[in-house]
Amino acid sequence: MSYIIDRRLNGKKKSTVNRQRFLRRYKAHIKKAVGDAMNSRSIMDMDKGERISIPTRDISEPLFSHGAGGHIERVLPGNKEFTTGDRIPRQSQRGGDGGGGGASDSGEGVDEFVFQISQEEFLDFMFEGLQLPNMIKRRLAGNESFQIVRAGISNEGTPGRLNVIRSLRAAHARRIALTSNKRRVLRELEHSLDMEERKDSALRDQRKIEAIKNEIIELRQRISRVPFLDDFDLKYNLLIRQPKPRSRAVMFCLMDVSGSMNQATKDMAKRFFLLLYLFLQRSYEYTEVVFIRHHTSAKEVDEEEFFYSRETGGTIVSSALKLMRRIMRERYPASEWNIYGAQASDGDNWNDDSSTCHRILIDDIMPHVQYYSYVEITPRDHQALWEEYESVRALFPNHFAMEQIVDVQDIYPVFRQLFSQKVTARC
């Protein structure tokens, strides 16, 4: 009889390791493709997978083979018109390959090896080598998740968790303990029986022998009555639920929507925020985002409005910082939350407001946040705000970063720069 086996439930991903090996080998190519993709994508599908293409020659596996030339005899099927001795003019030397035969011996086929990487892999490559700066605060909040861990052995449990070795060991120990006395007596009896039987037949006391034998039989029965496995021998693996400290992060997105910000600059700012958002989501199990947009006054808005609303006006940057300070105090105590701030602006601010920004940042915001990044999206020269922020950076070199973005191509590199792994003196 043949064996028929249903293997459909076995793992499907047998090739995963090989696939990863492949991705690992062509990391450089893929990274480049990912970088390019970041710049050309629309905001909405920033985090989709990506088609990667690698030139075929880079991944070919060379083999010894015949090249073109020499004398080749070929047999082909499907003759319609030829008879022996017919002469066929050679088609052009390149490519044609003599009447279409032997298609297999030309090594070149498609120029590019194209394949799809998944969203997960895409993000892995995108954020590879990036790190959220500074220590991560963890705390036990009310609604934590649990982690099931082994916690030794218990006397109670479900049959599925039975620990066979421990159970049998316990049974063995119990049997030894319960029978040791009887076995000692047994040994003594056997010994005296032996002594008795060795005596000269005239001296033997048959009745004594009988008595000893009976006693031995009774003892043996009592020993065998000790059960092999008893209820209280059973030991179970104990699993307990352990509360898992969760890291929580909140990100403040501060965007300038003043009249000086045109559609292109806003778009760049949005891309930057989106990248940051994706990155935080990967680093923390739980991420909240606060969207703040400002012109002369700041307003907390929802995602939809943040990215798509068209309201506009003059510029007072400090209004946004003040709002951020208030929300931080009210909803996100720094002892529980990892706070990140990201601000995008074109750097155009009321001159006397920039110093206010400086003061709020230094006094109220920077001491509490993990990291604050500022991107200035402008092709022009820096203004007062940039200079004020530079002095903030001097005070908090590990927690404050600022970069300038001129066009879309800069976003991803700048992002990488802001969050690249830094070897800090502290670690």
Added chain:
Amino acid sequence: MLETFASGSDSQKSDSSGPISTSSEWTFELIQEYDCAISELAEEFGLDTYPNQIEVISSEQMMDAYSSVGMPVGYHHWSFGKQFISVENNYQRGLMGLAYEIVINSNPCIAYLMEENTMTMQALVIAHASYGHNSFFKGNYLFRSWTDAGSIIDYLIFAKNYISRCEERYGLDEVEAVLDSCHALMNYGVDRYKRPYPISAIEEERQQQEREEYRQRQLNDLWRTIPKLGEGTEETQEKRFPEEPQENILYFIEKNAPLLENWQRELVRIVRKLAQYFYPQRQTQVMNEGWATFWHYTLLTELYRRGRVTEGFMMEFLQSHTNVIYQPGFDSPHYSGINPYTLGFSIFSDLRRICENPTDEDRRWFPDIAGSNWRETLQFAMRDFKDESFILQFLSPKVMRDMKLFCISDNDKENEIVVSAIHDDSGYRQLRENLAGQYNLGNREPNIQVFSVDTRGDRSLTLHHTQYQRRPLGKETTEVLKHLHRLWGFDVHLNSLNGDEVMASFHCPEQGRDRQEGEEESMLIPKPI
């Protein structure tokens, strides 16, 4: 195995004479029933098989199986990942269908059925793989003498574990580099004449340690530079090493490469062993597929004749069968070489016809076979031949006519291509010879052998390529030499010879370039290629 078949299926036979199934949905019970019916028939026809293990898998699993050359266990390497990605891509874009089955030359013989197949397809695959291929694996002399179906799975497990251990100890990159180089030379890791003997995985492990010690001793001897006492200067007539040219390049490397570590030699050996295992398959493609196709056709039509399958079943079966043996003409856009299924199936079917209803022509061409018992003749043809000799022996004029074969002669010294033979009386013999030659691995792959090693000088390795009909080496030659150089550790030269005349020379590192200090060492450090 056959006894249990008989006892298991007796009851089935007696109580069921109508069709086994009428719907196209398959169930495990139905597969079992079809398998019983087919195995009964196969036994009647005298097919000798390994026990069967039929596994039902999903299409994803089929893609996995594809990319590990069908083997159930395999070591990890990026090239399998590449294979997988391209199969997955093509499948998802609908560029290709997956094969209906994969069958592994092992004992028991493992065949995969895809869950998407209809009942008819499952029956076809069972007949094709579990009885056709299976009996071929068990019967053909190449498989019998070169591969050991019983131990291959054990060996694969050993190889996988050994390679993972190496990866842990020496790093992924190091291992990958050696494997890359070995893969490039895989086709030259085959003993064509000697027969290896099979051993189990545990045995393999024990021997592996012995080999390590032995190799080192042997190496030291070969590369000894301290002059022996007493021999003095008399060593004028130096012996060439190796004394005979060596066709098995990987074997030569494993035993003689001066700088390889022991584990690297073991990797070379693993790749070499696998190449050896697949060698018979490469040499019997036409026969193997032809045989399996012939038997699925014969078995299923016989089932139909006995009323065990419906007409709907036969319609579906014949449609798939016709697709399998479709041979587009040379001028068709679908043409990609001669379809081995078609050629093999045609030859086997025609052999049966020659045995049963011989014509005068057949009596002239096959005096020994015409009119003989077809089962014995086919068994003989399957057992004792490989593609080349099989075609040379059994390709009949009728098959050449049916397939409208013709031969062209493409000589780069001439301006035109000449049709040198077609399917007519004067052309049959030449056509047959040329077609057989086309299946000679020696003609298809360049004949490259290890010629000599400069043991007293710069330790360079020289290979000779003997040209076949003046055909030169391809473009990738220098790339392959780089791999060979990595394994050998010193200069590698390759001369392409036509007769005694050197037509081309390849060198790695390339000659004329300034050699940097310490280059030998740096080649051993893996570089992205």
